[in-house]
Amino acid sequence: MLKVENVKKAFGPVTVLDGVNLTVNPGEVVSILGSSGSGKSTLIRCINGLEKLNAGKITVDDFDVSKPKELAEARKRSGTVFQLFNLYPHMTALQNITLAPIEVLKRPKAEAEAEGRALLTQVGLGDRADAYPAQLSGGQRQRVGICRALAMKPRYLLLDEVTSALDPEMTSEVLDILAKLAKDGTTMVFVTHEIEFARQISNRIVFLEKGVLLVDLPTEKFFAADGGLAQPRVAQFLSKMRKD
Amino acid sequence: MRLDLTILIPHLGFLAEGALLTLEACALALIGSVILGMLVAIARTSSSKWISRLAFLYVDLFRNIPFIVQLFFFYYGLPEIGIYIDAFTTGVVALSIAGGAYASDAIRAGILAIDNGILEAAEVSGLSKRVTFTRIVLPIALRTSVRPLGSVLINMILTSSILSTITLNELTGQAKIVASDTFRPFEVYVVLLVVYAALTYLVSLGITLLHRRLNRDLQEQVS
Ligand SMILES: Nc1ncnc2c1ncn2[C@@H]1O[C@H](COP(=O)(O)OP(=O)(O)OP(=O)(O)O)[C@@H](O)[C@H]1O
Numbered sequence: 001m002l003k004v005e006n007v008k009k010a011f012g013p014v015t016v017l018d019g020v021n022l023t024v025n026p027g028e029v030v031s032i033l034g035s036s037g038s039g040k041s042t043l044i045r046c047i048n049g050l051e052k053l054n055a056g057k058i059t060v061d062d063f064d065v066s067k068p069k070e071l072a073e074a075r076k077r078s079g080t081v082f083q084l085f086n087l088y089p090h091m092t093a094l095q096n097i098t099l100a101p102i103e104v105l106k107r108p109k110a111e112a113e114a115e116g117r118a119l120l121t122q123v124g125l126g127d128r129a130d131a132y133p134a135q136l137s138g139g140q141r142q143r144v145g146i147c148r149a150l151a152m153k154p155r156y157l158l159l160d161e162v163t164s165a166l167d168p169e170m171t172s173e174v175l176d177i178l179a180k181l182a183k184d185g186t187t188m189v190f191v192t193h194e195i196e197f198a199r200q201i202s203n204r205i206v207f208l209e210k211g212v213l214l215v216d217l218p219t220e221k222f223f224a225a226d227g228g229l230a231q232p233r234v235a236q237f238l239s240k241m242r243k244d
Numbered sequence: 245m246r247l248d249l250t251i252l253i254p255h256l257g258f259l260a261e262g263a264l265l266t267l268e269a270c271a272l273a274l275i276g277s278v279i280l281g282m283l284v285a286i287a288r289t290s291s292s293k294w295i296s297r298l299a300f301l302y303v304d305l306f307r308n309i310p311f312i313v314q315l316f317f318f319y320y321g322l323p324e325i326g327i328y329i330d331a332f333t334t335g336v337v338a339l340s341i342a343g344g345a346y347a348s349d350a351i352r353a354g355i356l357a358i359d360n361g362i363l364e365a366a367e368v369s370g371l372s373k374r375v376t377f378t379r380i381v382l383p384i385a386l387r388t389s390v391r392p393l394g395s396v397l398i399n400m401i402l403t404s405s406i407l408s409t410i411t412l413n414e415l416t417g418q419a420k421i422v423a424s425d426t427f428r429p430f431e432v433y434v435v436l437l438v439v440y441a442a443l444t445y446l447v448s449l450g451i452t453l454l455h456r457r458l459n460r461d462l463q464e465q466v467s
């Protein structure tokens with residue numbers, strides 16, 4: 001279980017997360033919606049330990065990310081996919097994927113490579129294992145980014161707007177993969193502006209507004225008139241997103 | 245006076261010995277200055293104020309003192325306080341220290357240019373600081389700093405001619421001897437000009453190849 005309890009985070013005088021509570025159970029896909037600046041990325045960055053909390057607690061399978069000794073264990077259990085891919089530019093697709101399994105999990109190189117190739121094949125990049133990031137399209141890079149996260153066999157996959165740097169065609173090739181992962185029962189925390197897609201794959205949708213988790217509802221309920229839509233801010237947000 | 249290079253033929257081996265010594269000293273000093281430059285570059289980005297200050301002091305100091313003064317200090321000054329180092333070692337150490345100051349600049353610029361998102365990706369995947377540095381930070385930094393490091397190396401080859409002033413008979417030192425033995429300074433120094441130019445040309449060619457190899461992904465993208 002991934003548990004966010006009463007988390008507060010401020011940058012200087014600006015409060016970005018103001019008492020956020022969120023629980024993600026294994027097998028769930030939870031999408032985080034919210035307007036720009038509402039704190040979605042910050043929440044993800046608190047979960048993977050890139051930002052320190054000011055208050056509250058985040059545990060990943062009971063490992064507290066605020067405790068240096070437990071952070072390493074927590075990080076082994078979560079994998080992050082980034083908006084801008086953040087691939088290692090000097091390494092091939094395969095090397096990007098196998099570095100952490102070999103160095104962190106101490107997997108034998110041959111095994112890590114075989115698994116890496118299998119992952120690449122799953123995302124349709126079986127023939128690009130030896131390509132460098134600069135030689136790949138945006139969509140291909142992001143698929144490598146997803147493989148890199150999956151190679152660590154994480155319990156929880158954290159995705160922060162992983163398609164917003166891609167054009168529509170590439171977006172759909174990445175979303176197809178995420179849909180498949182969701183179907184296979186991968187646990188995901190999914191920050192996105194792709195409302196329709198979130199609706200298709202999520203078990204739950206949460207809505208963040210100015211650092212406060214306004215709504216946390218099962219997907220059906222979130223889009224129901226007497227559910228999420230009853231919240232004026234959510235209704236406003238959804239109608240604005242649909243117009244864009 | 246006519247240019248008659250044939251008179252140098254008997255001295256070619258002697259000159260080659262000097263060139264070899266120049267290359268040896270520069271190769272060792274290159275290794276020394278890159279290692280030193282790396283350590284200093286890390287120290288300069290250190291969170292400890294004292295360490296980073298010390299590193300900055302070193303860089304500023306050695307860049308602002310003429311090399312020949314540094315060299316004389318090591319070779320003629322230090323023995324006064326009981327520290328004797330032979331000419332070759334002194335030369336290599338002095339070149340390393342002076343080159344290290346410049347190399348640290350090149351490497352530091354390469355490190356600072358690394359996209360923070362890449363480092364975050366390494367961090368969340370659980371890579372240790374050491375592995376992150378050796379497998380990610382350093383190789384990426386070298387991609388960009390290999391060219392400025394090449395300039396440091398070329399400067400080092402040029403500067404190494406000054407080592408002849410501390411009795412080290414590298415290329416320039418040997419040439420001086422040949423010039424005074426043969427009374428043909430014109431021919432000798434013509435050859436010296438050509439050899440230094442060829443040496444630095446070869447080095448810059450090597451650097452270009454290395455740069456291309458380290459950035460091969462970007463090359464292929466263009467083609
Ligand atoms: N390192 C930082 N220092 C100062 N302020 C920050 C920092 N990171 C984020 N913020 C601020 O925190 C707020 C929330 O940012 P965050 O990136 O979490 O929003 P977001 O919901 O992900 O927005 P978007 O949809 O645009 O990605 C913003 O006002 C932002 O300016």
Ligand SMILES: [Mg+2]
Binds near residue numbers: 040042160
């Ligand atoms: Mg964001």
